Amino acid sequence: MSQISNQxxxxxxxxxxxxxxxxxxxxIEDDVEIGAGVKIWPHAYIAGGTSIGEGSxxxxxxxxxxxxxxxxxxxxxxxxxxxxxxxxxxxATIHRGTEEGSETTVGDNCYLMAVSHVGHNCHIGNNVILxxxxxxxxxxxxxxxVFISGNVVVHQFCRIGxxxxxxxxxxxNKDVPPYMLVRGPSVVRGVNxxxxxxxxxxxxxxxxxNEAYRLLYKSDMNTAQAIEAMRKLGPSxxxxxxxxxxxxxxxxxxxxxxxxxxxxx
Numbered sequence: 001m002s003q004i005s006n007q008x009x010x011x012x013x014x015x016x017x018x019x020x021x022x023x024x025x026x027x028i029e030d031d032v033e034i035g036a037g038v039k040i041w042p043h044a045y046i047a048g049g050t051s052i053g054e055g056s057x058x059x060x061x062x063x064x065x066x067x068x069x070x071x072x073x074x075x076x077x078x079x080x081x082x083x084x085x086x087x088x089x090x091x092a093t094i095h096r097g098t099e100e101g102s103e104t105t106v107g108d109n110c111y112l113m114a115v116s117h118v119g120h121n122c123h124i125g126n127n128v129i130l131x132x133x134x135x136x137x138x139x140x141x142x143x144x145x146v147f148i149s150g151n152v153v154v155h156q157f158c159r160i161g162x163x164x165x166x167x168x169x170x171x172x173n174k175d176v177p178p179y180m181l182v183r184g185p186s187v188v189r190g191v192n193x194x195x196x197x198x199x200x201x202x203x204x205x206x207x208x209x210n211e212a213y214r215l216l217y218k219s220d221m222n223t224a225q226a227i228e229a230m231r232k233l234g235p236s237x238x239x240x241x242x243x244x245x246x247x248x249x250x251x252x253x254x255x256x257x258x259x260x261x262x263x264x265x
Contacts, residue, residue, distance in 0.1 A: 053084035068120030
């Protein structure tokens, strides 16, 4: 049986699952779907078109599925989808999509810390952590098992690959390849070794990723040449993932170092 505070404002058109807790002064708009076992803390705001997967938590003051911060938005019907067992902490904001029928998605088992922001049409994978005040502009894509540290800002349309880590106070305006560690203004500093070990990547896989990093960032090869060299490292799903990500980049990938002029582009 669900426990809904008499001081909460819950639309009769909202669909509420079993064992849901909704605290006082929380607001649940029309066309919201809340899965079983979800806890919504006091003063949280769940806007229309939002669905929240079972077992998730929405903490005080968080705003989920509100209007996108996009001047092109024409008040069309759009959506916001939150996966299972995801925690959204105090005053975090997640905006729904802009274009008709589009959506913003956050996967399963994510942890969005206080005052983090996920802009319209972002797509966040599973097991992603956004630390305090991490800010994602619109149309950002984040792969599984990514860690984004505090006070990181990510430019619109950027992509962050699987198992990457972004150091604190970093600005991202290029795509971050899978498995890499970025710190500073879109600068790759190395491989996310700690993260890969925690994810139980094999020694052989880590060795291969390290070799790919060396070819891509520490050799005199250009990107196309490095990709051809990486193909010769032998069969590897990690290398395939890395190559596919690089070849699918429209903004270009983060570099190992930049010229002074490039910092101010």
